[in-house]
Amino acid sequence: MKKLHIVLLVFIATSIGLLISFMGNLSTYETIASAKQKEGKSVTIIARLDNSKPIEYNAARNPNYCSFYVSDTLGNRAKVEYFFEKPYDMEKAERIVLKGKMMGDVFQITQKDGILIKCPSKYTDDPNVAKKNLTEN
């Protein structure tokens, strides 16, 4: 057996090891309903801000607590608690990716980057948003 072969074998074995360990730590996209089934487990949901309820954020009182309601495509709703400042332009977001845990009926996010907002104003290439802006002008 050549040295190169040994090296490649080690290399492949390491890659497989890495892959397995990485896959083991992955989480899955869930709906609000299925996230409720997996209470306490870290999951990702894609949802839409529920505009019928206000975003609760009072920085003077507590700058580390922001709560709001989201609904997913199946029509389920949940309250979200985010223990950081309100993300910029969140009201305008078309969709929101949330990473956290469902605790009871509340989806709790304890990582700062647990909210990812596809924010229309960041890259204005989104035609839907451009349309919206045009009609508002």
Add this chain to the structure above:
Amino acid sequence: MDYLGEHLLPGRIGHFFATVSFAASFIATVAYYKSASSKSVDDERAWRRLGRITFTIDGLALMGVFAVIYYIIRAHYFEYNFAWEHSSKTLDLKYLLSCVWSAQEGSFLLWMLWHFVLGIVLIFTSKKWESPVMSVLSFAQLCLATMIVGLYFWGAKIGINPFMLIRHTELFDAAPFLHEASTGMLKHDYLTYIKDGQGLTPLLQNYWMVIHPPILFLGFASTIVPFAFAFAGLWKKQYGDWVKVALPWTLFSTCILGTGIMMGAAWAYESLSFGGYWAWDPVENASLVPWLVYLAGLHTMVIFNATGHSLRATYLFIFLGFILILYSTFLTRSGILGDTSVHSFVDSGMNFQLIALITVFLVPAFGLLFWRYKSIPHIRKEENINSREFWMFIGSLVLFLSAAFVIAATSLPVPNKLFGTNLTIGDDATFAYNRIEIFIAVIVGVLTAVGQYLKYKMTSTRNLMKVVPPTLIAVILSVAISILGNIHYDRYGNGFLAAIHLAVFCAMYAVVANAMYIWSAIRGNLRNAGGSIAHVGFGLMMIGILLSSSKKEVLSYNTTGININFLPSAKQNPMENITLIKNLRTDMGKYWATFINNDSVDSRNRTTYFHVRLQKKKNQDEFDLYPNMVNTGKSPDDNVFNPDMHHYWDKDIFSYISAAYNPQQENQEDTAAFRQYTIGINDTIYYSKGYIILDGITPNPNNTRYHFSPDDTALMANMTIIDKDSMRFKANPAFYVKNNRIVPLIDTVFAQDLAISFNGVGSEKKLIFGVKESAAMVPFVALKVLLFPQINILWLGTFIMIAGFAISVFRRVKLI
């Protein structure tokens, strides 16, 4: 039909230029291909001449396109979709330029312009390689030109035409007020309704936006040169000859791409409120991965130059590196990363074209490699285990493995899309990468250190012993850091903490060994020390990253009494923001923090600076921070926040505003009045959001707030306020008697918009209080303050690494 106020000529000229560039690059590709594959010298020359001419015409036409786009933006011709979508009248001149590359079409254009510049250099320098290399480059120009040509072929639209009129887009369908009510036709004076463009998002209005994209795109564009040389080598069956010529180009590419990436990191760190320089965001990864693969390719090229080994690996790495550039273009522009990245573009309907772009390079390159694989020369005799080339090769493999891991993790949305799976990285994305990459750092660090002391072919024991002194020094230094450096990052357990300490040693090892190598082996001749210098820089970068990340601290942990949350979830609450009320010195862990004012306003940029003073409790060290708030101009409530830093040589104190009261509401009059209550101890007063309990009174208080002596006549009330969410606050209103008159000292609970005054003593041991609830906002700022220790080591390392690369480029150019 004519529309009022439209300027159609620039668009026609621009589109003409785009079409010329498309056609010229097509002819250039054919001409150079003919030249490269022709048998007779005359044919070769004639075709090459045509290739040169058309390639130059292509470049000039691209400049024309760029100039027209800039003109349209500059003149604010909002009838053009590009100007309307990406610029506005209020933008600074320098940002008008960045508008061009903030768009998909614009960034492709920038890419092509750099291709042109590189192509001109190649025409002058690459001699016998010109024709085959330039065929590849012209072909790339042709492919990219399809992205901006906006032509229709048999009904299929190819590319985005940057000169599209806004009325030709679908935008107006949703705007009935622009149409005649009777006919549904567009109003002839529709332009008068379009007052201003969408503008550049304020987050991008930063000088980094002016310089980072051009540098990054130069890095992107330059990766085609080594690829083209490798491809030419296979094509012309001159398998190894190209390596020497392409080596400076690979160095250049790695240097510039690295610079571009680190500029992005510096931008994120310095002027965006991301709170860091690297977040393993898919878009960041997408540019890091090709860089790592090119780094691997660079090392195998050096091996081949010195020993003749690793040529096949070189082909693989260089091809893969360039394909990864195209793949990352696909990832960031297809919208597929939409749910995983904050930076990516949204889908612009060019996905087919982007996939085709990858395919037209991937298939020929790997097809040819597969076909010719057996004829690529290689040395039968294996590398010695004590040779430099063996360990350099291992190092390249490790870099490649690291890249493979990062791109696999970043690409998760792709299998999700293809196979309908729904996998994603958990809520701690950074750690998912860090826990793997830290071991890569360990291996790379050691290899970088020891590798320098190994000789090609075979290393004698005597030579190997030279690595002992730097090893000892590195051990001593890194143990000193481990002991004195206060690295206690135990968030992920002791295993990870141990890995950090190990990685610090390995990074230090790389720095010390390479620095001593420059001094001992090359005798300080810096001109030949490019590689070692780059390694020192790389090691320093790793030290900087390890220390600044593991010792990063949130200084603004909300330790003050006023905002402690008694909700059940309070344990989860990281409480990284602290609220500072104007002029109220607030306890912030190791510091006192005071929000002094926000009087400094730059009205031209709609920027308000918040003046915050931090005072270290221990040694009274005092400094000011001016994080600012920029209004986007759309509404008074639409603001973005930019950070400010205080630099020390060994750390940065970094702060940004998370939220602030709106100064524009400040002048609202406070019309609420005090209501009188007469209560006893342990009685309660109700207010709209909760109740107040009088816990007791303290005569002549002497504490941090009041300083009365026993001879005074003063009383302080101790009150607890509990709001409807069970949040608790303390209030201590007081009064004292002066000249037989009661002087109340009002205490305010800003969080509850509550002011309480202690007005005196009534009959039957009752006490009189006044309570005022005011709707007016209190001037406050919610701030996040972070400490980044040793961040300067990272920037210093970056500079040194880039300098090392630059030195190597010059040396290798001379060696051709």
